Amino acid sequence: MTLTSLDLKAVGPRIRMMMPHLTPLEAKVVETVFGRRGFDETIPLKQIAEEAGVSEAMVVKIAKKLGFSGYRDFRTAVYEYSRLPTAEMHQELSVDDSSAEIVQKVFRTSIQALEETLAILDMDDFDRAADLLYRAKNRDFYGVGGSAQIARDVSHKFLRIGIRASVYDDSHMMLMSASLLGADDIAVGFSHSGNTSAVIDAIHLARKSGARTLAITNYDNSPLAAIADIVLCSTAQGSPLMGENAAARIAQLNILDALFVAVAQRDYQAAERNLGRTMSAVTSKRRDKGGS
Known part of the structure; x- marks a missing residue:
């Protein structure tokens, strides 16, 4: 270094x-x-x-x-x-902090996580991930707890442009899914620590089944990262009160938002057409400004 x-x-x-x-x-x-x-x-x-x-x-x-x-x-x-x-942005939270200090510290920690995640992001790996997600026949996302919520968020975004992805947060369902994947598929493991056994086992089996694998994690030397074809890392400083997951989650969501745009860009006309269709499909479920 x-x-x-x-x-x-x-x-x-x-x-x-x-x-x-x-x-x-x-x-x-x-x-x-x-x-x-x-x-x-x-x-x-x-x-x-x-x-x-x-x-x-x-x-x-x-x-x-x-x-x-x-x-x-x-x-x-x-x-x-x-x-x-x-x-200098990261400052530890204290039980004596005022509301203004809490807001400042939380926001600055997230800004630092975004800046530093951008600094370590490997653009070649990012492009490879976007290509695989775009071309895949099946896209299976694995995560538990908070990581499963991140997986659901990106799955929702992809569905809006006509790209289907399945999210699994149960260890048995993950393994069943992974066993059915093949060379035209991609499995994505979400784990902040990179040590979540259920996700590691599923990604290992998916790779053994012939699928390509992508890890979204905070540690590029973690067991999950070690077995994935591609690794996209977030980075965030820990905090005794908030943990490091909070800021890392924001950084991971930004990585995935960028991936979503990159995948949509690979067939922009189809993405725009499907976005119009999915938005139209849920219009009836929205209330006007004058509604109660």
């Missing part, structure tokens, strides 16, 4: 994605660096090691594990990232 080859906005997200793969002691060192006020390019290796309670060799080892050439490369990247306006 070098500053010449990576957008600075992606430094924080890439490190956060690696955190689940660090030991508690290694994670403590990273938290020491990010939690330190006045961290800059003059902070010596020895000082960070002392503050984290580890050896200097351990700090260097962690920097390399995170993808940097060494401590200096890591220090420079973190320092430059910390100077970005987006890096």
Whole structure:
């Protein structure tokens, strides 16, 4: 990982994605660096090691594990990232916050998630995903809990333009669906953590059945990401009160909104025609402005 080859906005997200793969002691060192006020390019290796309670060799080892050439490369990247306006947006919520402070913090955390997700989004993978979704005979979406709601949202959008997708949030139904997929189909797994067993098992079986697979997750090194053909990642900082799912959900919805537009663009006339038909079909269910 070098500053010449990576957008600075992606430094924080890439490190956060690696955190689940660090030991508690290694994670403590990273938290020491990010939690330190006045961290800059003059902070010596020895000082960070002392503050984290580890050896200097351990700090260097962690920097390399995170993808940097060494401590200096890591220090420079973190320092430059910390100077970005987006890096300063995230602030922890407090029980003493006023309503205005709560709104500001929640909105800024979401804005940061959008900015940094955009920085790490792989456009080649995005285009491949759009092509597969457009061409697929069957599109099966797998997710549980909040991830299932995201799957339903995008399924609804696709239906509006005449592209049908099935959503499964039951582990048995997922496996039944996956077993029937083939080479002309795509299975999409939605999981914030990338560790949801039901989704992983279904995507694994779908791939074994010959289907192409896409993962929508917050961690590109997760078990789900490891078995998918294509991975589209969101990124968001955690919060003790809100968790990280809230902001990540907004970022994932934006990725999927963009995918929806990209798929519609591949046959715009058909999408426009079907949009008119589906809108007309539900017009009778809407009330006029004068209605009660």
